[in-house]
Amino acid sequence: MSEELIDADIRVARTLPSKFYFEQGAFDSLKSVFSGWQFAAHKSEFNANTILPLNHIEMITGEPIFITKDAQCISNICTHRGMRLVPKACTKKILQCEYHGRTFDVSGRMRNMPEFEQAIEFPSEEDNLHQFATSTWSGMHFSSQTDVEKLPWDKLEARLQFLDIESFVHDSSRDRDHQISANWMLYVDNYLEGFHIPFVHPELNQALDYSGYETEVFEQGVLQIGKAMQGDVKFDLPAEHPDFGQNIAAYYLWLFPNMMFNFYPWGMSLNIVIPVSPTETRVLYRGYVGDKELAKKGAGSILDTVETQDQQIIEQVQKSMRSQAYDRGRYSPTREQGVHHFHRMISRLF
Numbered sequence: 159m160s161e162e163l164i165d166a167d168i169r170v171a172r173t174l175p176s177k178f179y180f181e182q183g184a185f186d187s188l189k190s191v192f193s194g195w196q197f198a199a200h201k202s203e204f205n206a207n208t209i210l211p212l213n214h215i216e217m218i219t220g221e222p223i224f225i226t227k228d229a230q231c232i233s234n235i236c237t238h239r240g241m242r243l244v245p246k247a248c249t250k251k252i253l254q255c256e257y258h259g260r261t262f263d264v265s266g267r268m269r270n271m272p273e274f275e276q277a278i279e280f281p282s283e284e285d286n287l288h289q290f291a292t293s294t295w296s297g298m299h300f301s302s303q304t305d306v307e308k309l310p311w312d313k314l315e316a317r318l319q320f321l322d323i324e325s326f327v328h329d330s331s332r333d334r335d336h337q338i339s340a341n342w343m344l345y346v347d348n349y350l351e352g353f354h355i356p357f358v359h360p361e362l363n364q365a366l367d368y369s370g371y372e373t374e375v376f377e378q379g380v381l382q383i384g385k386a387m388q389g390d391v392k393f394d395l396p397a398e399h400p401d402f403g404q405n406i407a408a409y410y411l412w413l414f415p416n417m418m419f420n421f422y423p424w425g426m427s428l429n430i431v432i433p434v435s436p437t438e439t440r441v442l443y444r445g446y447v448g449d450k451e452l453a454k455k456g457a458g459s460i461l462d463t464v465e466t467q468d469q470q471i472i473e474q475v476q477k478s479m480r481s482q483a484y485d486r487g488r489y490s491p492t493r494e495q496g497v498h499h500f501h502r503m504i505s506r507l508f
């Protein structure tokens with residue numbers, strides 16, 4: 159399929175054909191894109207433990223990986239006969255396999271193995287645990303199972319660096335786990351436009367100045383900027399910030415294919431989108447608080463309501479995708495640049 163499936167000119171382009179949202183073949187052929195960069199953990203998640211199994215990455219890609227406090231992402235599979243090594247978060251300094259007792263240090267190097275004295279050329283490099291690529295920005299750790307280009311933080315720094323994300327603290331009372339009867343791309347499509355806010359989110363519409371909503375696209379993602387109503391909670395931007403002087407309520411950052419970082423004056427919420435089947439998606443929410451008082455006010459405080467409204471809409475749209483009468487729509491040139499950009503990215507993969 160050529161890139162021209164989605165025309166570069168948004169004014170004439172048509173949306174992804176509906177079969178992309180329910181066919182097993184389309185779903186399967188997109189699986190490999192998830193083994194690139196994935197959010198692994200935020201620094202504050204290591205307050206109680208030094209080793210965390212990355213269960214969400216295993217749900218997304220099938221690969222068992224753990225991360226250490228010094229941000230190494232390491233295979234969670236014993237190199238002897240494949241037993242799971244670290245079943246749950248812990249503070250261990252030596253990892254011992256529960257099957258036949260092989261031990262590793264926390265950087266994945268094999269230390270000891272009983273009954274292998276007569277084994278020849280043992281141990282070798284292959285007996286150490288596999289290391290995956292890791293990248294850290296502002297206290298957020300990412301892991302990749304493939305060689306991919308680096309994450310685009312340099313392009314985002316001017317806007318986001320003032321936030322001091324590193325100092326945020328994970329607040330598990332804000333975490334959620336949603337099961338949605340819809341394709342993962344419908345969830346992403348919906349996230350990438352504020353067009354529906356006045357129609358679907360009356361409460362959020364009170365908190366955001368819809369007329370000032372902005373969308374910027376870049377190679378690996380989309381940044382949306384929500385403006386606050388006069389007198390509402392907004393970011394306290396430094397003078398050198400590109401948006402200085404504007405009332406910004408939220409920065410909504412999506413990184414391809416499935417990570418959404420929502421920055422509010424109170425901190426950050428994160429949506430990790432997990433494709434389960436062509437018509438089922440799981441979305442993990444995590445909250446990281448920078449300012450507890452502000453967390454009660456502004457566009458970030460009605461997250462649960464907004465999420466339910468979004469899910470109800472996309473579950474209805476999922477059912478419509480099988481209609482014989484509907485296949486493709488058109489984009490609003492002023493309000494759906496993000497969706498258009500995402501569909502272009504998807505179309506390049508076929």
Ligand code: FES
Pocket residue numbers: 236237238239240241255256257258259260
């Ligand atoms: S599988 Fe781990 S020691 Fe055998």
Ligand SMILES: [Fe+2]
Pocket residue numbers: 348354355358359464468
């Ligand atoms: Fe929404």
